[in-house]
Amino acid sequence: MAINLSKGQRISLAKDDGSKLDYIEIGVNWGAIEKKKLFGGVKHQAVDLDASIGMFDDSGKIIDIIYFGQLTSKCSSIKHSGDDRVGDTGGDDGQDNEVIQINLNKVPSNVTQLALVLNSFSQQNFGEIPFASARIHNGRAGQGEVFATFDVANDASFSGRVSMILGSVYRHGAEWKFRSIGVAVEARDLKTTLASFAQDYISA
Incomplete structure (x- = not known):
């Protein structure tokens, strides 16, 4: 059964039998904005969100960035x-x-931390988007089970913000853990969002 994560929660990336997960998929899902038409009914406005990963070392230095402009990490792990x-x-x-x-x-x-961030490419703010969530699959999506879910919608603090730090996958000794963050930041692009992560969460 999937874990419903709350802000700040940390979980080990391990199977029910205690063995480590060596492969995960993080999926992000969101809805288009609904606008009421002048004479009734609704129309849908497309929302272009971008999920990205920043790879950091323990000093906060960015090692690599995986996003729509670079779909595979230089090390081929992501x-x-x-x-x-x-x-x-x-x-x-x-x-x-x-x-x-x-x-x-x-x-x-x-690489000690993988920052998962979400940016609104079209600058539509998260207060308008009807729903958004992240899911961790313990295997390939559609094949492995959903290990954990994290909803990131309907929070008053998201209004007016177009960038969000969803969470991080980080090393804890010999294992990997996931930390749900779900904080909208003042940044307006990927580079600045990752800089906010390094400043606020890299040693937290």
């Missing part, structure tokens, strides 16, 4: 499914709009 520029226009279809595959065994030893 892959991005590609850019979704619309979102779900007919309500939540239960499918991830963008998926990031992470082979934890292949992440270089000098």
Whole structure:
């Protein structure tokens, strides 16, 4: 059964039998904005969100960035499914709009944190977006089970913000853990969002 994460919660990336997960997929799902028409009914406005991963060492230095402009990390341990520029226009279809595959065994030893961030490319703020969530799959999406879910919608603090730090996958001794963050930041682009993560969460 999937874990419903709350802000600040930390979980070990381990199977029910205690064995480590060596491969996970993080999927992000979101809805298009609904606007009321002048003479009744609604129209859907496409929402272009971008899920990205920043790879950091323990000093806060960025080692690599995986995003719509670079779909595979230089070390080949992380892959991005590609850019979704619309979102779900007919309500939540239960499918991830963008998926990031992470082979934890292949992440270089000098990388200690993987920051998962979400940016609104079209600058639509999170206060307008009807729903958004992140799901961790303990295997390939559609094959492995959903290990944990994290909803990031309907929070008054998101209004007016176009960038969000969803969470981080980080080393804890010999294992990997996930920390849910879910904080909207003042940054307006990927580079500045990752800088905010390094400043506020790299040693937290």
